[in-house]
Amino acid sequence: MRVKSIATLLLLGLAVLSLISKGTAQDADMAVVVSSSNATTNLSLGDLRKIFAGTKHSWPGGKPIKLVTRGSGCPERGALLRLLAMSEGEYKQYWTAQVLRGEADAEPLIVPSIGIQKEALILYPGAISMVSVRDVKPGMKVIKIDGQMPGAAGYPLR
Amino acid sequence: MVQGGSRTRIHCLLLALAFVPGSSRAQTASPTDQEISNQKTSDREISEQETIAQLSEQIKQLQRQDRDLLDRIKILELKQLPASPVAEVGPATQPTPAQPPLAQAAEETTPLPTPASAPHDWHEVHGIQWRGFGEVDYQVLNQRTPEFASGGFVPGSAGNFYTDEFGLFLTARLTDKASVLSEIIFQEGDAQSYSVDLRRMLLKYDYNDHLKMSFGRYQTNIGYYNWAFRSAAWLQTAADRPLVMQYASDGGLLPTQAIGISVTGAIPSGKLGLNYVAEYGSADTVRPDLNGDNQVTDENNGNHVNVGFFLRPDAYPGLQIGASYYHDQISNNILEAVSGDPVPPVPGFLPPSTRYGQTIVNAYAVYVAHGIEFLNEGFLIRQVMIGGSLHFDNPAFYSQFSKQLGRVRPFFRYQYVNANSNPNSIFDDVGLRYGPSFGARYDLNSFIAFTAQLDHTARGGEPDLNGLQLQFAFTF
Numbered sequence: 001m002r003v004k005s006i007a008t009l010l011l012l013g014l015a016v017l018s019l020i021s022k023g024t025a026q027d028a029d030m031a032v033v034v035s036s037s038n039a040t041t042n043l044s045l046g047d048l049r050k051i052f053a054g055t056k057h058s059w060p061g062g063k064p065i066k067l068v069t070r071g072s073g074c075p076e077r078g079a080l081l082r083l084l085a086m087s088e089g090e091y092k093q094y095w096t097a098q099v100l101r102g103e104a105d106a107e108p109l110i111v112p113s114i115g116i117q118k119e120a121l122i123l124y125p126g127a128i129s130m131v132s133v134r135d136v137k138p139g140m141k142v143i144k145i146d147g148q149m150p151g152a153a154g155y156p157l158r
Numbered sequence: 159m160v161q162g163g164s165r166t167r168i169h170c171l172l173l174a175l176a177f178v179p180g181s182s183r184a185q186t187a188s189p190t191d192q193e194i195s196n197q198k199t200s201d202r203e204i205s206e207q208e209t210i211a212q213l214s215e216q217i218k219q220l221q222r223q224d225r226d227l228l229d230r231i232k233i234l235e236l237k238q239l240p241a242s243p244v245a246e247v248g249p250a251t252q253p254t255p256a257q258p259p260l261a262q263a264a265e266e267t268t269p270l271p272t273p274a275s276a277p278h279d280w281h282e283v284h285g286i287q288w289r290g291f292g293e294v295d296y297q298v299l300n301q302r303t304p305e306f307a308s309g310g311f312v313p314g315s316a317g318n319f320y321t322d323e324f325g326l327f328l329t330a331r332l333t334d335k336a337s338v339l340s341e342i343i344f345q346e347g348d349a350q351s352y353s354v355d356l357r358r359m360l361l362k363y364d365y366n367d368h369l370k371m372s373f374g375r376y377q378t379n380i381g382y383y384n385w386a387f388r389s390a391a392w393l394q395t396a397a398d399r400p401l402v403m404q405y406a407s408d409g410g411l412l413p414t415q416a417i418g419i420s421v422t423g424a425i426p427s428g429k430l431g432l433n434y435v436a437e438y439g440s441a442d443t444v445r446p447d448l449n450g451d452n453q454v455t456d457e458n459n460g461n462h463v464n465v466g467f468f469l470r471p472d473a474y475p476g477l478q479i480g481a482s483y484y485h486d487q488i489s490n491n492i493l494e495a496v497s498g499d500p501v502p503p504v505p506g507f508l509p510p511s512t513r514y515g516q517t518i519v520n521a522y523a524v525y526v527a528h529g530i531e532f533l534n535e536g537f538l539i540r541q542v543m544i545g546g547s548l549h550f551d552n553p554a555f556y557s558q559f560s561k562q563l564g565r566v567r568p569f570f571r572y573q574y575v576n577a578n579s580n581p582n583s584i585f586d587d588v589g590l591r592y593g594p595s596f597g598a599r600y601d602l603n604s605f606i607a608f609t610a611q612l613d614h615t616a617r618g619g620e621p622d623l624n625g626l627q628l629q630f631a632f633t634f
Contacts, residue, residue: 046472085527
């Protein structure tokens with residue numbers, strides 16, 4: 001009986017913790033990360049939107065931009081959809097249209113984990129991605145958006 | 159192999175786990191001395207629970223390793239994908255830095271909330287990206303006197319099924335900056351015959367965002383619709399294109415196709431988001447008459463110039479405002495549609511050798527964001543006889559509004575074309591046409607959409623037309 005009560009309490013505690021952690025993860029600022037070799041240090045929110053909408057294709061030096069995104073259901077995906085003011089369905093349709101227009105070769109690369117996200121940034125020197133600020137890893141270069149780093153008051157991505 | 163090994167180990171451990179509780183039950187079922195037996199059983203259960211916990215932890219570790227290995231395989235596959243065409247450029251274009259050690263990657267790999275879609279792109283085969291699209295339509299039209307119809311719709315019938323266009327879209331990247339694009343259309347014609355049209359075939363070179371060049375057969379960038387919706391019916395909200403934006407081969411008023419050079423890019427303009435388009439090419443439009451006289455007009459276009467600008471201001475994401483200016487020279491050379499023979503000129507009318515300077519001015523304002531689509535485009539097509547004062551003005555516009563509500567997108571469109579009906583005018587077969595269309599598009603999933611549309615078209619000097627269109631449009 002006692003064991004059952006302890007187990008129930010533990011389960012409840014775990015559930016509460018998971019809810020709290022989920023809530024805070026959703027509220028965390030979203031860092032924009034690029035390859036460490038990328039010279040860019042700051043982007044305007046407008047340019048970031050153009051990049052993730054596939055209408056801006058190259059970095060100032062001419063290096064092609066490679067979009068690396070997370071899959072549906074991830075907080076990073078939510079931030080991306082908010083940036084583009086699209087629903088998940090509209091996003092998919094938009095990219096199919098971009099390909100059929102000839103404006104893009106393919107849909108942005110979708111990676112399944114933070115580790116792969118980091119590897120993609122190493123693999124593609126022109127890569128750019130969004131990652132929750134708590135998941136930023138060594139080797140990911142965080143760039144400013146409208147002159148602000150994640151965590152700053154008024155940082156536009158979360 | 160490594161992956162298979164890990165899986166085998168996991169399976170063994172799972173079998174062990176399944177076996178341990180079973181054996182425990184078997185042992186406790188043979189009592190000799192009850193107390194000793196109970197004590198032993200209790201000790202054994204504690205020991206087994208510890209073992210289970212250890213095994214469970216080992217399974218979790220192995221699962222993590224397995225997942226990491228799968229991830230690494232995926233990233234290696236990704237690494238190989240762009241290698242085929244791009245590798246020829248030289249190692250400098252695609253540096254492949256050393257991978258971090260497996261342990262480090264495993265440490266940093268965070269499991270997914272949900273299994274993400276696999277990064278492998280099935281649309282790429284040996285460096286060639288392919289896509290396809292098509293449609294199946296049913297249309298009812300209360301047309302007493304048959305007019306021209308394209309795409310397989312039988313003019314004058316009460317209603318029939320047709321497939322209009324089926325397209326294959328291929329692109330291949332040659333270098334970091336160069337690529338090839340082609341769009342092959344199979345269009346249904348009379349008696350379910352199909353013709354092939356290489357609607358786009360482009361060698362593209364994107365120097366940077368400010369200079370993107372295309373050489374080959376392109377769709378003229380007159381207006382927004384031609385750029386945004388290209389050929390695939392699946393891209394459109396409505397079941398058909400506005401009349402002014404119809405392909406010239408389907409009776410549309412604009413020179414929609416040309417062979418030449420098209421240059422586009424962004425103009426440094428800060429938050430204004432100014433872009434340009436410049437085209438120089440040969441259109442050579444052959445346009446069927448809409449009024450069902452079984453004649454076509456071979457415009458024998460001279461080379462054209464098309465220049466356009468558009469704004470995408472940062473402050474209003476989704477808003478695009480643009481304008482373009484097109485100019486070429488054309489003839490009103492009328493041919494029999496089936497035989498291609500010249501139609502003898504009617505006495506008193508201008509000879510087919512008469513040339514006209516054609517100027518097309520377009521302006522548009524569109525807003526596409528937050529599930530809203532609001533398209534507004536206006537055109538003035540002006541044809542002026544060279545060496546004379548005769549000229550024809552043909553204004554046209556359309557406006558379309560739609561809003562995404564879940565999977566459904568209801569829409570409303572109003573279009574207006576007032577083509578000069580002077581018998582010498584190239585668009586005398588069109589005349590005045592205007593009216594609303596409304597309906598809804600339902601997205602069954604990301605690849606298939608069903609659209610139902612009602613049309614009402616008033617025609618100058620002719621009875622009004624009412625129509626119903628049902629369409630399945632798909633992409634794959």
